[in-house]
Amino acid sequence: MSALPAGWVRTTIGAIATLENGRAFKPSEWSSDGLPIIRIQNLNRPEAPYNLYSGPVSERHIVETGDLLFAWSGTPGTSFGAHIWRGNTAILNQHIFNIRTDPNHIDLEFLRLAINQTLDEQIAKAHGGAGLRHVTKKAFAETEIALPPLAEQKRIRERLRLHEERVRLAHSNLSAAIAAADGARASLLRAAYDLTLLPLDVRRAYASEPYVAIRDVVTEMSYGTSAKSSRTGEVPVLRMGNIQFGELDWSELVFTSDPDEIRRYGLTVGDVLFNRTNSPQLVGKTAVYRGERPAIYAGYLIRVRCSDRILPDYLAFCLNSPVGREYCRLVKSDGVSQSNINSRKLAAFKLPCPSREDQQRIVNSVRAGLAQLAVMTGHIERASILLDRLYSRIVSAALSGRMNTSDNHDEPASLQLERLLNAAAADRKRDRIFQTGTSAMAMSVYEILDGTQDWMSAQDLAERFGIKFGATPEEIEPFFSELRDLERDGLLLIESVLNDAGLKISERLRLREQS
Known part of the structure; x- marks a missing residue:
């Protein structure tokens, strides 16, 4: 591990931020109006449609403009990633963390860049199959990043923003070139059908056929x-x-x-x-x-x-x-x-059905044109790959202090980190006092199990979720809905508890450890 510049410090995501997981929604809860529900596809594809929800929602599931979100479940290479939310007030869906931190010590845009630089590490320690994988809250929180002073975070963010704009423009130009190649391919095939690849006098001979x-x-x-x-x-x-x-x-x-x-x-x-x-x-x-x-x-x-x-x-x-x-x-x-x-x-x-000789002339022309287009498209695709690699190296250099963005007058990041840790400890103490005097705010099944990090009986889990004796089926359904979602996504382990006679008397549950 390379040495850090003066004033920098190594820390973990969990040390400088809190992670709020989203809420699980059933399709029956969607409505024709209300707040949009942010799903992973809405982070990766701005044009993707939104489901809406008009019912009551916990404050911790509300997302505001500028919040930092991390998609922790899905297909490697397409789903995972940190994003700054640019939309209006919305509700966070499950499988996404809202990463909350103190902007007086952490620049969110810098943190987004730092987190996305760890995506290969996140995917490597995710569990699940090749097509659908999940990063646990514990593993994500323990991910290390290099933290510079706040002023330098902002300088790095601005420097990388300029590079990002240049890369975006270059990709736009490459996409336009791909579109032009696709258009040329379509025109070539249209010319094959119209016989315009044949000499004019030959083409005229087929006009009446x-x-x-x-x-x-x-x-x-x-x-x-x-x-x-x-x-x-x-x-x-x-x-x-x-x-x-x-x-x-x-x-x-x-x-x-x-x-x-x-x-x-x-x-x-x-x-x-x-x-x-x-x-x-x-x-x-x-x-x-x-x-x-x-x-x-x-x-x-x-x-x-x-x-x-x-x-x-x-x-x-x-x-x-x-x-x-x-x-x-x-x-x-x-x-x-x-x-x-x-x-x-x-x-x-x-x-049209010209002679076999003229069909062969058309085929030869189309093949030659398609071969040239394939070479051009290959160059464009390789340029796109090299562009991404170059930008990744620039980001890596910036996030390790190798872009000459340091200033000896900056307050060391260690002091900022110390204040963050002290504030987090005070918040935890205040939460404990609050929860002993009043009812604790309801938690999701995932949050309960993630906080336990051990087996929990189904009865204890239901009670922690807030299900009381005599609850109606409507009150119980959200609990079972979350369990079904966790089991479907491969996050949940369920084990039978047997008595001395070998008969099943209950079940216990826990989150699946990373594999």
Whole structure:
């Protein structure tokens, strides 16, 4: 661990701040008016819709403009992170901490930067599966950060704000370049469908020729297997997710070893795979199987085998063109969350059918254009990655005192930390006095178990939650709702308590330790 500059001190998040967890809401509690409920998606995507709540709410769950929030549950790389709340008064949902500290000693924007610099550490010590993980309150509170004097915190914050603005502008320009590449790809595929990639005199020769329906130029259209696949096996089963940007993606594969399935649904070079079921935006995407490896195809795909009149690549380019995408949009049947295009509707799609020689000229032009666009897109994506790495190094240098932001006249952070710790101790003493003379403010199930850090009987937990003898089902339901949420999210351990005869007499509970 590198030495800190003069005036800096190492501390933990829990030493300089208190952590208030959000409230668990049932869908039945949402309303058409009231305060917005801040969920993790609202922190990561400002355009995400809000649920509203108009009922009573504890003061500790209220969020005001400028509060520092930390999402501690979700998918690594997308969900975790600290954010300054820029909206109006709102209510905090579960799985988010409101990080409260004294602004006279801690700059919240600096603390946000410091916390986000520890995200890799947070994710590493989170528990749960690969897709959904959780950071415990104890582990988060014990996370170490380097704390400079308050004046230097503000200087670092301002220095990094300028860099952050430059990075944001650069990312905006890179996003615009990606959008331009996508537009160029769509124009190229449109030109393939319109035959404008052919010389003018050749194109004029086809002007009077009628378009053909797919049914007139193919020999077979068949649905894939509906059998259950496995994570291992002899032959890959291509699914809708394996069609990406007009090509087959051979990652995230499932397999089969069933010889009947392999024989019936085996693919041959030149088979065109059409995605018949997917989201409204993605249904209809198409790719050509080129024999990369033996494979079969799943039921959400239609295998199309071309006759001698049409080249597989030409057909796929036409289906992926703006004209083909618009046709899919018009003929799809929409379900609750997915859309479907059956083989009859696919067979009715009409397209120009020049000679095979001219189709090959179009295919060659499209391939060359797509290859150039792929190179350009690759450069843009690498530039975006390098930009993030550069900014991360700048932040790391700033948060370790290596950006020449120090001033010998600053009050040492150790004195600020001492005042914070003394104030926190006084608050805890005042809370104990308050709770012995009056009823303690209600706590969530998570907060009760997190404070205990040990097994607790279900009866004791219910009593601590505030459930009294004779409580109505409506009064008990919030307690069980929180338990269900904790168990669903993998945060809760439940163990049966047995008597001497081995019969279950009760249950005890605790939060799951990090793995």
